[in-house]
Amino acid sequence: MSRPAKRTRFIAVTSGKGGVGKSTITSNLALLLSISGLKVAVFDADIGLANLDVMFNVTAKHNILHVLKGEAALKDVVIPIRKNLLLIPGESGEEIFRYCDAEMFERLIGDAGVLDDIDIMLIDTGAGIGEHTQLFLQSADDVIVVTVPDPAAITDAYATIKVTARRRKDIKMILNQVHSPKEAHNIFAKISSVANTHIGPDLRLELLGEMTRDDKVAYAVKRRSSFVREFPTARPTRELQAIAQNIMADIDRSVTVQASESGIAGLFKRLLEQF
Numbered sequence: 689m690s691r692p693a694k695r696t697r698f699i700a701v702t703s704g705k706g707g708v709g710k711s712t713i714t715s716n717l718a719l720l721l722s723i724s725g726l727k728v729a730v731f732d733a734d735i736g737l738a739n740l741d742v743m744f745n746v747t748a749k750h751n752i753l754h755v756l757k758g759e760a761a762l763k764d765v766v767i768p769i770r771k772n773l774l775l776i777p778g779e780s781g782e783e784i785f786r787y788c789d790a791e792m793f794e795r796l797i798g799d800a801g802v803l804d805d806i807d808i809m810l811i812d813t814g815a816g817i818g819e820h821t822q823l824f825l826q827s828a829d830d831v832i833v834v835t836v837p838d839p840a841a842i843t844d845a846y847a848t849i850k851v852t853a854r855r856r857k858d859i860k861m862i863l864n865q866v867h868s869p870k871e872a873h874n875i876f877a878k879i880s881s882v883a884n885t886h887i888g889p890d891l892r893l894e895l896l897g898e899m900t901r902d903d904k905v906a907y908a909v910k911r912r913s914s915f916v917r918e919f920p921t922a923r924p925t926r927e928l929q930a931i932a933q934n935i936m937a938d939i940d941r942s943v944t945v946q947a948s949e950s951g952i953a954g955l956f957k958r959l960l961e962q963f
């Protein structure tokens with residue numbers, strides 16, 4: 689039986705090109721949001737390259753695919769990272785979608801108690817032009833496209849924005865590995881201008897924030913730790929805190945909904961509606 693739950697805000701984090709810092713940002717952002725007192729889940733939906741378990745330095749024995757196949761219970765798959773923060777390990781998205789049907793959805797609702805009070809679910813997806821990634825992007829409340837200043841990455845980020853904008857008109861961006869906020873704003877202004885001309889004026893593109901290039905970030909990733917914890921006063925940490933504040937300012941936590949609308953069941957319900 690369904691019971692009241694908190695409405696989960698689904699935030700998909702994507703990119704055009706690999707290696708721009710999407711998983712680093714997702715994992716550290718999740719940590720900051722959870723430290724702020726929100727209940728956060730991170731769903732690793734990066735098709736073929738699920739690596740958030742590495743980012744959080746945990747070992748995932750089972751993942752969501754085992755749940756969908758009925759081989760494991762959700763509570764045995766979900767990994768607690770810290771207070772208020774859970775990881776839902778993923779696997780090949782392609783296969784996940786083979787199990788995306790009504791029966792699977794019923795199973796998730798029945799099993800979803802562990803997750804139905806989640807405030808924010810961050811979904812780490814693959815590159816945004818992929819067909820299956822698009823399903824996640826269209827199902828989410830917010831889409832964040834991460835890019836770096838490199839021209840090839842910007843071109844690929846723009847391609848992601850263009851494909852995503854066919855079906856939704858609000859897209860956010862994070863400019864990572866910039867040298868200064870000015871550089872981030874200049875790049876964003878150029879992307880916005882091209883999008884306005886070629887995609888259309890009804891697309892609402894928003895710069896959620898920027899993160900400076902800093903060796904401390906790479907150092908922490910190499911050590912499988914989080915830079916926001918290791919370097920709490922470093923510039924990228926402060927910049928990511930500002931991004932977390934922006935996200936929190938947008939969230940109304942007071943709304944209650946049916947359990948089927950929240951957590952992982954809510955996400956799969958939305959995915960199912962795309963078929």
Ligand SMILES: Nc1ncnc2c1ncn2[C@@H]1O[C@H](COP(=O)(O)OP(=O)(O)OP(=O)(O)O)[C@@H](O)[C@H]1O
Nearest residue numbers: 706707708709710711712865900901902905906909
């Ligand atoms: N602001 C930054 N400053 C310095 N290095 C960074 C920064 N952000 C990310 N990196 C480094 O970039 C590399 C790629 O990051 P990450 O794995 O998060 O990218 P990704 O976009 O998730 O890639 P993929 O999609 O291939 O998993 C990592 O080694 C990380 O340490």
